[in-house]
Amino acid sequence: MRDDAPRTVTAICRALQRQIEHGLLPLGGKLPAERKLSELFDTTRITLREALGQLEAQGLIYREERRGWFVSPPRVDYNPLVRSHFHAMVGEQGRVPATEVIGARLLPAPVEICELLELPALSAVIQIRRARRIDGRLVLYVEHYLNPLYFPGILGFDLTRSLTELYAREYRIHYGRVRFDMVPTALHPEAAAALRVTPGSPALRIVRLNRDQHDRLIDCDLEFWRHDAIQVRVEVPQ
Amino acid sequence: MRDDAPRTVTAICRALQRQIEHGLLPLGGKLPAERKLSELFDTTRITLREALGQLEAQGLIYREERRGWFVSPPRVDYNPLVRSHFHAMVGEQGRVPATEVIGARLLPAPVEICELLELPALSAVIQIRRARRIDGRLVLYVEHYLNPLYFPGILGFDLTRSLTELYAREYRIHYGRVRFDMVPTALHPEAAAALRVTPGSPALRIVRLNRDQHDRLIDCDLEFWRHDAIQVRVEVPQ
DNA sequence: TAGTGGTCTAGACCACTGA
DNA sequence: CAGTGGTCTAGACCACTAA
Numbered sequence: 001m002r003d004d005a006p007r008t009v010t011a012i013c014r015a016l017q018r019q020i021e022h023g024l025l026p027l028g029g030k031l032p033a034e035r036k037l038s039e040l041f042d043t044t045r046i047t048l049r050e051a052l053g054q055l056e057a058q059g060l061i062y063r064e065e066r067r068g069w070f071v072s073p074p075r076v077d078y079n080p081l082v083r084s085h086f087h088a089m090v091g092e093q094g095r096v097p098a099t100e101v102i103g104a105r106l107l108p109a110p111v112e113i114c115e116l117l118e119l120p121a122l123s124a125v126i127q128i129r130r131a132r133r134i135d136g137r138l139v140l141y142v143e144h145y146l147n148p149l150y151f152p153g154i155l156g157f158d159l160t161r162s163l164t165e166l167y168a169r170e171y172r173i174h175y176g177r178v179r180f181d182m183v184p185t186a187l188h189p190e191a192a193a194a195l196r197v198t199p200g201s202p203a204l205r206i207v208r209l210n211r212d213q214h215d216r217l218i219d220c221d222l223e224f225w226r227h228d229a230i231q232v233r234v235e236v237p238q
Numbered sequence: 239m240r241d242d243a244p245r246t247v248t249a250i251c252r253a254l255q256r257q258i259e260h261g262l263l264p265l266g267g268k269l270p271a272e273r274k275l276s277e278l279f280d281t282t283r284i285t286l287r288e289a290l291g292q293l294e295a296q297g298l299i300y301r302e303e304r305r306g307w308f309v310s311p312p313r314v315d316y317n318p319l320v321r322s323h324f325h326a327m328v329g330e331q332g333r334v335p336a337t338e339v340i341g342a343r344l345l346p347a348p349v350e351i352c353e354l355l356e357l358p359a360l361s362a363v364i365q366i367r368r369a370r371r372i373d374g375r376l377v378l379y380v381e382h383y384l385n386p387l388y389f390p391g392i393l394g395f396d397l398t399r400s401l402t403e404l405y406a407r408e409y410r411i412h413y414g415r416v417r418f419d420m421v422p423t424a425l426h427p428e429a430a431a432a433l434r435v436t437p438g439s440p441a442l443r444i445v446r447l448n449r450d451q452h453d454r455l456i457d458c459d460l461e462f463w464r465h466d467a468i469q470v471r472v473e474v475p476q
Numbered sequence: 477t478a479g480t481g482g483t484c485t486a487g488a489c490c491a492c493t494g495a
Numbered sequence: 496c497a498g499t500g501g502t503c504t505a506g507a508c509c510a511c512t513a514a
Contacts, residue, residue: 009484033500043484044484044485045500046483046484047483047485049500050483054438058438066492066500067499067500068499068500080472080474081474177476179472181470182420183313184465185295185297186295199248200296231420232418232420232421236415236418238415246502247501247502247503282506283505285502303482303511305481
């Protein structure tokens with residue numbers, strides 16, 4: 001593996017890629033330390049990190065802040081047309097979901113949220129911030145913004161569970177029309193901190209704008225996914 | 239965390255970001271040379287390039303291989319549920335589309351294509367490779383794979399135009415069901431060369447699997463978009 | 477041909493993680 | 496507390512672009 005042109009970024013990428021694809025490194029397994037790897041490939045840490053960055057961009061490996069580099073687990077299918085919440089979606093694909101609440105409060109609506117939810121200026125909104133895991137790995141940071149008119153007292157409930165189910169059970173509100181906007185971008189500092197990754201890591205930003213059965217705008221989600229955690233699938237009938 | 243420390247990656251990012259957002263750099267405009275910028279921010283090229291890389295990940299700037307860094311133009315909406323081909327989609331949004339054919343030929347189907355199109359092993363497929371521009375900027379590299387059974391003689395036509403229209407006009411074939419798979423990843427060397435960007439640049443990979451009005455699998459597209467060129471929008475009725 | 481981006485070297489210090 | 500990743504310095508050479 002060291003014979004062909006080593007010491008260059010592409011050669012290091014190829015070598016690591018082969019090792020990973022042939023399963024020589026366990027899925028979710030940790031790579032050796034950067035200094036070890038740079039020694040192994042007879043190069044500097046800068047060059048080695050350049051190669052790791054390219055593999056990260058491809059989605060083959062990922063890093064946890066100050067903890068090292070790991071082999072990426074398989075992606076989970078995300079199908080916007082199928083009405084399924086996080087726990088159901090992940091569970092159906094044989095993976096283990098988990099949710100933790102970072103914070104939940106009433107606050108003055110940011111201008112962006114006012115526009116999305118068509119609220120008058122200086123409205124209050126309920127913000128719920130959560131982090132979600134698949135098989136223990138942090139993959140999603142979400143900010144939910146709820147129109148407080150429709151959800152009185154919701155901050156008193158257990159928010160680690162599915163909001164979809166909570167809406168239905170406690171408020172008789174069900175999702176109707178939904179709009180998704182998906183953009184590949186980088187994690188902002190807050191999302192990066194929540195997912196414990198380096199700020200600026202590549203991510204998929206998904207904005208969900210939800211209406212209920214009466215076509216009222218009820219809430220929106222700002223989702224930041226690790227870019228290597230999902231595959232978006234859309235099937236168009238006709 | 240630490241504010242107003244100059245000479246750091248985040249500080250450089252913030253400074254450049256503000257300049258761009260306040261329109262001090264023209265949209266599509268070229269940034270000063272890396273050496274000039276690193277001098278301006280009193281830092282090294284390595285550090286400066288780290289900052290540029292983060293802005294690139296955010297989609298604020300992009301680079302052309304060996305030509306420099308430019309401010310990203312606005313994203314174009316890509317709506318999988320609306321049956322619209324590239325030229326129509328781009329034109330409707332007030333932008334100027336263009337297409338060039340890189341190559342078109344009959345070849346033995348790669349295994350991946352065999353599986354997608356449900357072809358027997360060792361089948362032949364028609365491959366059409368194209369690059370597409372918006373306002374002159376290369377943003378999309380596509381490989382089309384057509385089941386040759388349904389498109390005899392298609393290599394003789396003008397392939398810079400819409401395949402959708404060609405299918406309808408010459409073969410009476412119209413799209414029926416379509417499946418999209420979208421994955422944030424990096425450009426492979428061939429796509430990078432076609433788009434004249436550095437291999438390993440972030441990209442959005444979209445696989446389209448198309449059926450016709452009789453529900454026959456007729457072709458598939460492997461699309462590689464510059465990650466900052468589009469926003470995917472899906473509206474779910476009901 | 478001059479200047480540019482692409483790549484690489486050979487170190488260094490700090491903050492944090494995990495034993 | 497040792498080792499790790501995150502960050503930064505101060506250069507260098509090459510291939511290519513644009514004038």
